[in-house]
Amino acid sequence: MSEVLVVTSGKGGVGKTTTTANVGTGLAKLNKKVVLIDTDIGLRNLDVVMGLENRIVYNLVDVVEGNCRMKQALIKDKRYPNLFLLPSAQTRDKSAVTPEQMKKLTEDLTDDFDYIILDSPAGIEQGFKNAISGADRAIVVTTPEVSAIRDADRIIGLLEASEINNINLVINRLRMDMIKRGDMMSIDDVIDILAVDLIGAVPDDENIVISTNQGEPLVGTDSLAGQAYLNICRRIMGEEIPLMDFDKNKGFFSKLTGLFKKI
């Protein structure tokens, strides 16, 4: 009954780790048993975004090499009893594990968790191949920019070639003001180009920077991004949630200046 999801993108810096942290935390808030696995060996970041960097004893490579048991490496998040993190190694590189080892590792976890979420590194090389090898489904993260979409398209092709056909898209860092002016591609534009089902759209939100600074994923909080991520969690669980109206939080003053522009 366990689902193994990989969060990937091709392009770096579009929000894979942020999405993994927030989706994982959100699903745990909704009472699911979740384990997050950072597969970016050598450049680990999921631990820092989750605020768990001081709790690392063993990591993914230790488990694969048999230096420790899985239970010893898993970090239990004290904020959410059902949420665990398997951190990556910082001092090795992506050749330290093979896709076959990753597949076995995720299989060993399926009995204990509802959701196993793998945070893929950027790129299409060994790190990516390691991350996708045990996955049933993929969430591709992109931003509405030319390079990110191009790379996302390549990633989608590679996922399908690896027989992962359950692929959903998250469009991150949307700016409604730019979309209205025509200076940013819209959600529909991106879906039209990539031809993959959308599972969520997250607006560009300062609160994300703040939440990473503090090591506290913001899913479920009052911010736009927080709500967007919670909706994504619900959709992953099968609920149908309409896309947010991102203009909802428009302040009084911007409405007032909008009025003056019309005069």
Add this chain to the structure above:
Amino acid sequence: MGIFDVFKKKNSGDIAKDRLKLLLVSDRANCSPEIMEMIKNDIIQVIKKYMEVDTEGLDIQITQTPAEDGHGSVPALFANIPIKDFKHENIKK
């Protein structure tokens, strides 16, 4: 470009979308040598029904060809298939 093009000036979002669409056709076409092998074999099977061809001298690939509107180029499937002989049974019809 005439005076009416001023009114049709595209915003950058639309420019991005158009560029991406062309770009992805090209990227997707160049992606897979396995698919090219499969296309090549399928074409040989069909052609073999009507004529005998030189399968060794056969050249099938994706190339760039000038676009119809004159701007840039688009990918095209190029096939050069030397014919050895026509099969008479098929011409009877």
